[in-house]
Amino acid sequence: MRRIPEAITKSIYETDSFVLLTHVHPDGDALGSLLGLADILDCMGKKVFCFLEEPVSQLYTFLPDCDRIQTDLVALHAFIRAGGGKVIAIALDCGDDSRLGKYKEELLAITPFVVIDHHKSHKDYGEYRWVEPSRSSTGEMVYELGMALGVEISYQSAYDIYVAICTDTGSFRYDSTHARTLQIAGELVERGVQPAEIACHIYDNFSISRLKLLELVLATMRLDAADQIACIHVTQDMLKQSGAELQDVEGFIEYPRSLRTAKIAVFIKEGQNGQISVSLRAKGDCDVAEIAKSFNGGGHRNAAGFRFSDKSVEQVRSEVMAVLCRDLEGNAGV
Ligand SMILES: [Mn+2]
Numbered sequence: 001m002r003r004i005p006e007a008i009t010k011s012i013y014e015t016d017s018f019v020l021l022t023h024v025h026p027d028g029d030a031l032g033s034l035l036g037l038a039d040i041l042d043c044m045g046k047k048v049f050c051f052l053e054e055p056v057s058q059l060y061t062f063l064p065d066c067d068r069i070q071t072d073l074v075a076l077h078a079f080i081r082a083g084g085g086k087v088i089a090i091a092l093d094c095g096d097d098s099r100l101g102k103y104k105e106e107l108l109a110i111t112p113f114v115v116i117d118h119h120k121s122h123k124d125y126g127e128y129r130w131v132e133p134s135r136s137s138t139g140e141m142v143y144e145l146g147m148a149l150g151v152e153i154s155y156q157s158a159y160d161i162y163v164a165i166c167t168d169t170g171s172f173r174y175d176s177t178h179a180r181t182l183q184i185a186g187e188l189v190e191r192g193v194q195p196a197e198i199a200c201h202i203y204d205n206f207s208i209s210r211l212k213l214l215e216l217v218l219a220t221m222r223l224d225a226a227d228q229i230a231c232i233h234v235t236q237d238m239l240k241q242s243g244a245e246l247q248d249v250e251g252f253i254e255y256p257r258s259l260r261t262a263k264i265a266v267f268i269k270e271g272q273n274g275q276i277s278v279s280l281r282a283k284g285d286c287d288v289a290e291i292a293k294s295f296n297g298g299g300h301r302n303a304a305g306f307r308f309s310d311k312s313v314e315q316v317r318s319e320v321m322a323v324l325c326r327d328l329e330g331n332a333g334v
Contacts, residue, residue, distance in 0.1 A: 004148050007128045008114055012149060017047045017083030019076065019110055021091045023099040024053065027250065028167025028202070031060050031069075033092040033116075033138040036160035038068065040146040043154060049079040053101040057247040062201040063163060065156060073103060080110065088112055091126065093138035095119030095298055116141055120289045121298030133300070136176040139164020143184050158191040163198055170254070171199065174302055213244035217252055222317070223259075225325045230256030233268035233313050246271060257281045264288060264324055268313050276308040276316050291327060295320075 012018075018041050022030035038048045050069045060066060070076070080087050089110035094100060095117055100107050113126035118135040135141050139161045146153050153161070165185055169177045172185070189195060206214075216238040222231050234249050249269060257265035265281040278295070280288040281303050288304045297306020308316055 002130075002132050004145060005128055005130050008116075008130055009145075009148055011088055011112060011114070011128065012041075012044075012046075015046070015086060015088045017079065017087040018049070019079070019087060019089045019107075020048060020050045021089060021094065021100060021107055022052070023094040024101040025247070026052065026056070026060075026093075028060065029137045029139055029164040030093045031056060031063060031066065032160045032162070032164025032167070033142045034160075035063055035065050035068070036139060036142045036157045036164060037090065037092065037145070039065065039154055039157035039160065040142070040149065040151050043151050043157075044149065047079075047083070049076060051076050051107075053103060057250075059205075059247060059250055060163075062205070063160060065160070073106070088114060089126075090114040090116060092116050092142070093118070095122045097123065097125040116145070118300075119298060120300045121293060121304070123298070134176075134178075136174070136178065136181040137165045137168035139168065140181055140184055143188070153188075153191060155192045158188040158193045159198070162188045162193045162195070163202070166195075166198060167202060171203075176300070176302070207244070207248070209243035210248040213238060213242035213248055214252060214255075216242060217249065218255060221256060224321050225328050227259070227261040228263040228328055229266065229321065229324050230259045230262045230264075231266040231268065231317060231321060232256050233270070233317065235270045235313060236272070253279050253281050257283065263328065266317075266320060266324070268316055268320070270313050274309060276311060276313060277305060278307070278316060278320055279303075279305045286328075286331070291323060294323070 020034050020038055022034045034050055038050050041048045052069050052071055055071055056066045056069055087110055097104060112128055115126040115129045116138060117131050118133055118138055120133040122131045143161050217232050217234050220233050253265050253267040256262060263283055263286050267279040269277045280292060282288040287301045289299050289301050292299050292304035292306045295306035299305055
């Protein structure tokens with residue numbers, strides 16, 4: 001485990017106002033890290049502005065403090081002005097500055113710009129960076145940062161950080177789960193976090209429309225490479241038919257991934273405006289980060305993704321499946 005760059009802890013001590021940011025379409029790690037760090041900074045008596053370009057997905061509104069996240073750019077500018085130019089931006093769990101969203105340029109203009117991330121395919125941006133791909137989650141790093149800053153982690157922060165770690169490790173199942181990950185989770189539980197309560201919010205919280213959407217999506221499953229690749233997809237039509245939203249598909253890729261023979265799970269999502277995004281999950285020693293990179297995407301060894309804007313779901317599927325089949329063949333017998 002690497003040391004936290006001193007420039008980061010030093011500038012946190014010396015600054016009063018913080019803008020916290022994360023990637024677009026934030027997942028549990030993004031939101032948990034953001035809110036967990038916000039609470040740590042609160043405890044240090046700092047002023048904190050949590051900014052997202054869109055409201056939090058209803059999958060995560062159970063996070064008790066998620067209503068502190070603001071989407072108002074005018075309020076953000078007012079906060080920066082009030083800070084008298086001495087404001088730090090901290091981007092959490094964002095491996096690529098293009099994922100900061102549509103206000104990227106304005107956000108990057110805040111200096112110093114600090115980046116805390118664990119993506120394997122991390123692209124360098126910002127002044128101060130603490131990037132550790134071996135970490136299970138950015139939430140784990142936020143916990144270490146809180147410790148390094150000498151802050152007593154509150155129940156609130158512990159809750160947020162636990163959600164971050166739990167979601168990014170698939171409930172401590174992925175191979176990014178290390179002894180330190182579980183140690184930290186244990187320390188969070190000692191601070192009052194109840195794993196069963198959080199698991200209930202994350203996993204046993206489907207709406208009827210979401211479950212209907214799952215039914216439609218699972219019906220699209222196609223297998224290839226002797227059942228080693230399992231591919232599902234979702235279309236705008238299915239969203240209409242079920243009454244669900246695209247954000248409801250979070251976690252659906254776990255189903256093709258759960259197939260005994262599957263080495264790679266693929267999930268193709270048709271967004272609005274013809275955007276197609278592809279998520280990949282790998283089991284064992286398959287490295288999907290490299291494959292995602294070849295499609296101009298990124299991610300981790302076991303979880304990665306990329307996007308297209310000018311192809312149909314069918315075109316994307318045949319193209320991606322062909323590359324994955326070749327990749328599996330290439331690795332056969334190694
Ligand atoms: Mn993450």
